[in-house]
Amino acid sequence: QVQLVESGGGLVQAGGSLRLSCAASGRTFNNYAMGWFRQAPGKEREFVAVISWSGGSTYYADSVKGRFTISRDNAKNTVYLQMNSVKPEDTAVYYCAGRTGWGNFELADFGSWGQGTQVTVSS
Numbered sequence: 001q002v003q004l005v006e007s008g009g010g011l012v013q014a015g016g017s018l019r020l021s022c023a024a025s026g027r028t029f030n031n032y033a034m035g036w037f038r039q040a041p042g043k044e045r046e047f048v049a050v051i052s053w054s055g056g057s058t059y060y061a062d063s064v065k066g067r068f069t070i071s072r073d074n075a076k077n078t079v080y081l082q083m084n085s086v087k088p089e090d091t092a093v094y095y096c097a098g099r100t101g102w103g104n105f106e107l108a109d110f111g112s113w114g115q116g117t118q119v120t121v122s123s
Helices: none
Strands: 003-007 010-013 018-025 032-039 046-051 058-060 068-073 078-083 092-100 117-122
Touching: 003 092, 018 032, 018 092, 018 117, 032 068, 032 078, 046 068, 046 078, 058 068
Parallel strands: 010 117
Antiparallel strands: 003 018, 018 078, 032 046, 032 092, 046 058, 068 078, 092 117
């Protein structure tokens, strides 16, 4: 498994932008599909976006499609989430996660998790 550390969270006004980063340690990062999930207060953790090991395939939740972009730099062992046109409902703790293989994007499919970074969007 890889160890994951998120950064880049903070307070942003509605309509603004924020970029989250997730640094991975371990030699097998290139073998992992990487995803972003989020959990708002009182709600279950939900899928946001995922990117394949090569970066050639991505998939987004409908709620963020067209506003968020996931990318990765395998040379830096880092995955990013560019968040544009943010809304108050994007407020949550954002988690980076990794999995081997490709397919379903349920929480149980991801074996490696970071500790999370808080994103707060003010109206």
